[in-house]
Amino acid sequence: MLKSLSSLCLLTALTLHAPALHAQVPTGIPPAGKPPTPVVAGIPANYDQDKVGTYTLPDPLKLNNGKPVLDAKTWTTKRRPEIVEMYETQQYGRAPGRPDAESFEITDKGTPALNGKAIRKQVTIYLTADKKHKIDLLIYIPAAAKKPVPLLFGINFGANSNAVDDPGIKPGEVWDPKSPAPGTKIPAAGARSFGHIDPVPLLDAGFGFATFYYGDVEPDFPAGFPYGIRAAYLKPGQTVPAPDEWGAIAAWAWGMSRVEDYFETDPQIDAKRVAIHGVSRLGKTVMWAGAHDQRFALVIASCSGEGGAALSRRDYGETIAHLEAPTRYPYQFAGNWGKYVPLGRNMPMDAHMLISLIAPRPVLLQTGNTDFWSDPKGEFLAAVAAGPVYKLLGKDGLDTDVWPEAKQPILHDIGYYMHDGPHGMVASDWDIYIQFLKMHLHPEQ
Numbered sequence: 258m259l260k261s262l263s264s265l266c267l268l269t270a271l272t273l274h275a276p277a278l279h280a281q282v283p284t285g286i287p288p289a290g291k292p293p294t295p296v297v298a299g300i301p302a303n304y305d306q307d308k309v310g311t312y313t314l315p316d317p318l319k320l321n322n323g324k325p326v327l328d329a330k331t332w333t334t335k336r337r338p339e340i341v342e343m344y345e346t347q348q349y350g351r352a353p354g355r356p357d358a359e360s361f362e363i364t365d366k367g368t369p370a371l372n373g374k375a376i377r378k379q380v381t382i383y384l385t386a387d388k389k390h391k392i393d394l395l396i397y398i399p400a401a402a403k404k405p406v407p408l409l410f411g412i413n414f415g416a417n418s419n420a421v422d423d424p425g426i427k428p429g430e431v432w433d434p435k436s437p438a439p440g441t442k443i444p445a446a447g448a449r450s451f452g453h454i455d456p457v458p459l460l461d462a463g464f465g466f467a468t469f470y471y472g473d474v475e476p477d478f479p480a481g482f483p484y485g486i487r488a489a490y491l492k493p494g495q496t497v498p499a500p501d502e503w504g505a506i507a508a509w510a511w512g513m514s515r516v517e518d519y520f521e522t523d524p525q526i527d528a529k530r531v532a533i534h535g536v537s538r539l540g541k542t543v544m545w546a547g548a549h550d551q552r553f554a555l556v557i558a559s560c561s562g563e564g565g566a567a568l569s570r571r572d573y574g575e576t577i578a579h580l581e582a583p584t585r586y587p588y589q590f591a592g593n594w595g596k597y598v599p600l601g602r603n604m605p606m607d608a609h610m611l612i613s614l615i616a617p618r619p620v621l622l623q624t625g626n627t628d629f630w631s632d633p634k635g636e637f638l639a640a641v642a643a644g645p646v647y648k649l650l651g652k653d654g655l656d657t658d659v660w661p662e663a664k665q666p667i668l669h670d671i672g673y674y675m676h677d678g679p680h681g682m683v684a685s686d687w688d689i690y691i692q693f694l695k696m697h698l699h700p701e702q
Contacts, residue, residue, distance in 0.1 A: 292629055298582035300599075303572050304629045312570035312602055317613045317646050329650050340614055341549065343606040348564070349545050350503035350591030352511040353490055358386035361519050369400065370423050374460050376400055376525075379417075379427055382515055384474075390486050392474060393417060394516055395426060396467040398525050399460045407530035407554075407698040408465035408520070409690075411454070412513055412539050416445035416470045420454045429470060434478035442472075462691050463700025465526060467516070471539060474512035475505045479588050486512070500592035506538065506564070507591070510546035517552050530554050530698045534690075536681055537631075538589065541565035548614035555697055556620040557690060559682050562631030564590065566622050568608050568639045569601035574632040577601050608635070609642035612671070616643070617650040619697040621672035623689065626663040628680040634660055640671050647671060668693055 292304045303309065317340065318326040326336045345351045365379035375397040384390040395417040398406060413420055416429025430442035456466040471477065475485035482488060487498055487508050498504070503511070513533060520528040532555035535543040540561030547556035558566055563575040578599035581587045587595060597604045612620060622640055624633040637660050644654025653669035661667060663677040666689050674689045676682075694700075 295630075297575075297579050298584050300576075300578050300582060302574055302576070302579065302630070304574065306573065306634065309571045309573045310600075312568075312600075314568070314570065314607055314609060314642055315605060317610045317643070318649065326649070332646065332649060337614065340606060340610050343604075344545070344548065344611065344614070346501040346591065347593050347597075347604065347606070348590060349507040349510070350498060350593075351501055352503040352507045355515070355518060356384055359384060359515060359518060361522065364427065365425070367398075367525075368425055370397065370425060371457060371460070374400055374457055376402075377423065377425060378523075378525075380519055382519055384486060384512075384515060385489055390474075390489055392469050392512055392515060393427060393429060394467060394469045394519065395421070396465065396523075396526075397456045397460060398465045399463060402463075402465075402525065405525060405527040406463065406465045407527050407532070407694070407700050408467055409459055409532045409534055409557075409694065410467045410513070410516065410520075411534040412471050412509060412542060413454070413468045414471065414536075414539065416448075417468060419445045419448070420468060421456065422453060431470065432472045432476045432478070432481060432484075434476070434481065439476075439478070439480045440484045458687055458691060462695065464691075464694060464698070467520075469512070469516065471509045471512070471542070475508035477505060477538075477589075482588065498592070502591065504588060504590040504592075504594075506542050506545060506589045509539065509542045510549060513542070513546040514550045514552075517550065521552075528552070532557060532694055532698060534559070536560060537562070538564075538586075541589075544611055544615075547618070547620065548611055551618070554618055555694065556615055556618070557623060557693070558620070559623045559686075560625065560628055560631045560680050561622070561636070562628075565636075566608050566612060566639055567632040567635035568642075569597070569604065570607055571632060571635045571638070572600055573635055574630045608639040612639055612643035613646040616646045617652045617670065619670050619672065619693070621668070621674065621690070621693045623674050623676070623682065623686055625678045625680060625683075626675050627678060631680060633675050637661075637673055637675075640673050643671060666692075668696060670697075 295302050360383045362381040367376045370377035378396040380394040382392040418426045418429040429445040431445050431448045433443045459466045520526045533543045533553050534557040536559040540558040541564045544558045544565045547553045581595045622636045641658050647654045654671045663675045666674040
């Protein structure tokens with residue numbers, strides 16, 4: 258089921274061995290017991306559950322004026338927009354809407370692929386009138402499909418041509434942050450491969466699959482800003498986004514919405530049954546994409562951690578201070594987020610409210626029990642705290658506040674699953690993913 262290091266995602270070995278691009282997780286973490294305290298960017302991190310500190314979470318069901326949210330209409334028309342604005346202005350940054358110049362070029366209208374299991378399609382999505390900014394989208398549809406199919410859409414760290422063993426894929430290009438000319442992409446064939454995807458298990462289950470390279474939208478290194486989509490939206494006199502404007506994560510999420518624009522035009526895809534998936538910083542990306550764009554039907558976020566599904570107020574693992582350190586990833590967030598260093602205990606929101614924005618749609622948080630850096634317990638507690646919003650909207654939260662052991666999935670409208678292992682996704686996670694997708698997107702329909 259897995260090819261090489263990953264399927265749909267990066268596994269831990271890749272994350273650890275590509276520090277320039279994916280230095281999200283400190284090395285040297287033992288597989289069991291209480292790990293030593295790492296120091297990242299000169300900032301110690303806590304790995305002791307007894308030292309997380311005390312905190313109070315803001316109430317997702319209380320309006321800014323202090324009045325309670327007692328019904329779905331008040332949530333939808335008043336409270337949800339308040340929380341969206343918090344995340345837009347204080348964490349991820351405001352992004353523009355659908356570009357007027359957006360256009361689609363279908364370069365592969367449907368070719369048999371993957372030993373007859375699939376029909377492969379390739380689409381170029383142009384984001385600007387000059388066609389300088391574009392997304393190369395790869396799609397597989399089950400060959401036997403007679404009607405529009407539900408689909409898992411995964412944003413990926415690598416080019417499409419390096420992602421799937423299919424010689425018919427258009428050769429891709431990727432950014433090289435170490436290049437002396439950082440504004441130039443290099444052929445993916447000569448770059449490090451970030452794992453492979455095997456879509457066949459999804460196809461066999463009745464789902465389509467789609468992916469694109471996140472660097473098509475925005476480079477993932479500070480010096481890459483002039484070459485990404487955010488630079489194309491600078492106002493006259495601007496050289497960088499304003500403090501409440503989009504960081505790279507919001508740009509990648511915006512790119513996912515542009516792909517959904519295309520899905521709505523494709524008669525072979527049921528655009529109302531599109532699930533999204535990403536790992537690590539792309540787990541953060543799909544959390545925000547799903548929270549912000551309600552067209553996505555389901556979210557699967559793998560190890561999204563701090564800045565994603567883990568509570569910021571907990572002093573455990575990576576913190577806002579680590580992400581906002583100048584040598585790390587402040588460019589991924591709105592400038593305003595730096596105001597909340599180190600733990601965000603003065604923020605008007607926290608990760609449980611991000612999960613709440615996905616309600617009533619299903620969300621699955623997948624993590625690992627030794628991924629201390631991403632705080633798997635913090636993700637669980639955020640999911641618990643989002644439960645009242647799901648309940649208000651007639652859906653099921655986790656329905657427990659007892660943190661489960663590894664390999665004990667909780668699959669309701671909010672799902673939580675922790676494999677026995679570290680950061681990323683392992684082969685056995687696929688079974689949980691497909692089970693969750695079948696529960697909610699019903700490929701048999």
